[in-house]
Amino acid sequence: xxxxxxxxxxxxxxxTTDVVVIGGGVIGSSIAYHLARKxxxxxxxxxxxxxxxxxxxxxxxxxxxxxxxxxHLQMAIESRKRFARLREExxxxxxxxxxxxxxxxxxxxxLSAMQQFVKxxxxxxxxxxxxxxxxxxxxxxxxxxxxLGATYCSLDGRVNPILLSLGFALGAKSLxxxxxxxxxxxxxxxxxxxxxxxxxxxxxFEASRVINAAGxxxxxxxxxxxxxxPIKPRRGQxxxxxxxxPLLNHCMISAKYIAAKFNPAIANTGGEGTSIxxxxxxxxLIGSTREFVGFDKRTTADGLHRIAANTAGIIPAFKQVxxxxxxxxxxxxxxxxxxxxxxxxxxPGFFMAAGHEGDGIALSPITGELIAQMITKGKSDxxxxxxxxxxxxxxxEAKEATNV
Amino acid sequence: MFDLRIPSIGQKAxxxxxxxxxxxxxxxxxxxxxxxxxxxxxxxxxxxxxHQPRGFFCGMGVCYDCLVTINGAPNxxxxxxxxxxxxxxEIDDR
Numbered sequence: 001x002x003x004x005x006x007x008x009x010x011x012x013x014x015x016t017t018d019v020v021v022i023g024g025g026v027i028g029s030s031i032a033y034h035l036a037r038k039x040x041x042x043x044x045x046x047x048x049x050x051x052x053x054x055x056x057x058x059x060x061x062x063x064x065x066x067x068x069x070x071x072h073l074q075m076a077i078e079s080r081k082r083f084a085r086l087r088e089e090x091x092x093x094x095x096x097x098x099x100x101x102x103x104x105x106x107x108x109x110x111l112s113a114m115q116q117f118v119k120x121x122x123x124x125x126x127x128x129x130x131x132x133x134x135x136x137x138x139x140x141x142x143x144x145x146x147x148l149g150a151t152y153c154s155l156d157g158r159v160n161p162i163l164l165s166l167g168f169a170l171g172a173k174s175l176x177x178x179x180x181x182x183x184x185x186x187x188x189x190x191x192x193x194x195x196x197x198x199x200x201x202x203x204x205f206e207a208s209r210v211i212n213a214a215g216x217x218x219x220x221x222x223x224x225x226x227x228x229x230p231i232k233p234r235r236g237q238x239x240x241x242x243x244x245x246p247l248l249n250h251c252m253i254s255a256k257y258i259a260a261k262f263n264p265a266i267a268n269t270g271g272e273g274t275s276i277x278x279x280x281x282x283x284x285l286i287g288s289t290r291e292f293v294g295f296d297k298r299t300t301a302d303g304l305h306r307i308a309a310n311t312a313g314i315i316p317a318f319k320q321v322x323x324x325x326x327x328x329x330x331x332x333x334x335x336x337x338x339x340x341x342x343x344x345x346x347x348p349g350f351f352m353a354a355g356h357e358g359d360g361i362a363l364s365p366i367t368g369e370l371i372a373q374m375i376t377k378g379k380s381d382x383x384x385x386x387x388x389x390x391x392x393x394x395x396x397e398a399k400e401a402t403n404v
Numbered sequence: 405m406f407d408l409r410i411p412s413i414g415q416k417a418x419x420x421x422x423x424x425x426x427x428x429x430x431x432x433x434x435x436x437x438x439x440x441x442x443x444x445x446x447x448x449x450x451x452x453x454x455h456q457p458r459g460f461f462c463g464m465g466v467c468y469d470c471l472v473t474i475n476g477a478p479n480x481x482x483x484x485x486x487x488x489x490x491x492x493x494e495i496d497d498r
Contacts, residue, residue, distance in 0.1 A: 242478070242479050243452060243479070244478040244479065245449075245473070245478065245496040247478070281452060281453070282452045317476055320475075320476050320477035320478065321477075321478060322479065
């Protein structure tokens, strides 16, 4: 493949560029793409292959409804607007479609929680409606009889996450960015002022700016420059079914999923909920668990059984659909469910762009654009203040105080 | 409708099957493949990406070209499934 060419051998011992992006997932690739568009000399370093971490082991939903009302939702709304353009612009078919999304409500508690959620989303200008059970079943006839209702947003969609990620990287490359795979970073030297020396398995690279887009591995990169990053891997197992004729009209998640995302206690007691998406090739991606098990990417019989049971409860027709395989990916979890974006106060020139948990695919277009603006203009169209790493400082200080 | 079955061959009891909402007569012991062929169906599905027609090819369970939805279960081989009374078969040849 042209992405994995023999560049490695041609690189001299030390190599200088303007910006080094660490991490060839969807976030790093998007940043590289947006920087290359602005004619910035950018180098994308990936320790394995492009999109072979979380970005290649996830579903492809681009949901607005699952975002916290506030800046998080505002980012998602802006991000979604960019997908149609990217579909034309990127060199790969990203399979973006605006299929509309449903959040499935099964209990009275979920109903009242979603009423509040919808109210806040509507106040932010998102056109979401709350449908009663029968109305939801009119839209999606396969829904089970016990479903109390659903919220609906016509702007929700889906994309092929791997093609999106590779599309950004390939697009960046065609605009002049350099992409090096097999370049795991093991040391960052910050001794020289205004210059980072990034040592990798593929040689040493110097740049005045370094962007940490290493996803679940962002804390390891942070540690190299003395920064504590509170990202933890959260495993999501996903089932892949055989291809079927179009069975569902929308992509959907259960209201439990939203609850579980913002409240880990509910994930443990009330179940993780489910997400359902039919891909362009006709397979269903059904997810997902949300587990803290370190960097273990194995699937478990128990986890897959839970997903299958949850999903068949919502769409009984799934009982008849064959499963062909399953996989797990690690979502970069942060304590408050929001990504960490922008410059890091203590290390001038070092930027964060990680910790999107399950929103990385949906937020990748806006993340790449805003980080590129930060690099070139020192500010971004949407202020990133709320996403700064320093928001966790007080928490850390409090923790240190109790440890003493 | 014109029946393609060979009249001289003895048949078991008559049953009804439903194909894409239309009712057809079939005989007990026939495969779904045979019943659909007798009812005049040639294209059983289209491929997902190129929308090429697919129908009966090997007739013995190997090629997976004759996949139809039977009683709600997608991707069932017509040639390996026997008809049952009131079986509902869906052919997605859009």
